[in-house]
Amino acid sequence: MEKENLPPVSFAVLDQVLDLARANSLWPVTFGLACCAIEMMSSAMARFDIDRFGAGVFRPSPRQADLMIVSGTVTKKMAPVLVTLYDQMPSPKWVIAMGNCAISGGPFVFEGQYNLIEGVDKLVPVDVYVPGCPPRPEGLLEGFLKLQEKITGKRRFPGPVERW
Numbered sequence: 233m234e235k236e237n238l239p240p241v242s243f244a245v246l247d248q249v250l251d252l253a254r255a256n257s258l259w260p261v262t263f264g265l266a267c268c269a270i271e272m273m274s275s276a277m278a279r280f281d282i283d284r285f286g287a288g289v290f291r292p293s294p295r296q297a298d299l300m301i302v303s304g305t306v307t308k309k310m311a312p313v314l315v316t317l318y319d320q321m322p323s324p325k326w327v328i329a330m331g332n333c334a335i336s337g338g339p340f341v342f343e344g345q346y347n348l349i350e351g352v353d354k355l356v357p358v359d360v361y362v363p364g365c366p367p368r369p370e371g372l373l374e375g376f377l378k379l380q381e382k383i384t385g386k387r388r389f390p391g392p393v394e395r396w
């Protein structure tokens with residue numbers, strides 16, 4: 233067969249396999265900012281066991297992580313550190329904004345406030361928002377499922393609407 237008549241090589245299946253592997257082995261960077269981080273830690277304990285979704289290996293180095301869970305208040309002093317950590321993570325990488333502080337500044341937004349970034353999406357791109365003050369660990373688990381759905385294009389477990 234002539235070279236120009238060969239079908240184009242397709243990497244679509246390989247991409248799907250890689251996306252499936254990535255979605256089921258998300259490695260969060262060990263990083264917490266305030267009270268929401270307590271709920272994030274709780275989600276890794278036996279009762280909620282985030283390891284069931286392949287995301288229990290919290291990495292001490294951003295270079296080994298592909299997920300940042302921003303769990304807490306983002307102060308202006310902390311902002312450059314957060315951006316540096318994000319920049320040090322290899323691609324592809326994802327961000328979950330956990331809690332109202334990370335989403336919009338939460339209860340600390342008032343006229344004249346001078347110390348907070350009112351939403352971490354002003355610093356780094358956010359893939360999933362998990363609202364609450366703080367969100368319960370189940371909320372974070374739902375955020376993981378949403379992120380897996382975003383990566384693979386498919387939901388792995390039935391959502392609340394389908395279940396009830």
Ligand code: SF4
Nearest residue numbers: 267268331333365366
């Ligand atoms: S959203 Fe509420 S619980 Fe979470 S860091 Fe802010 S004040 Fe704390």
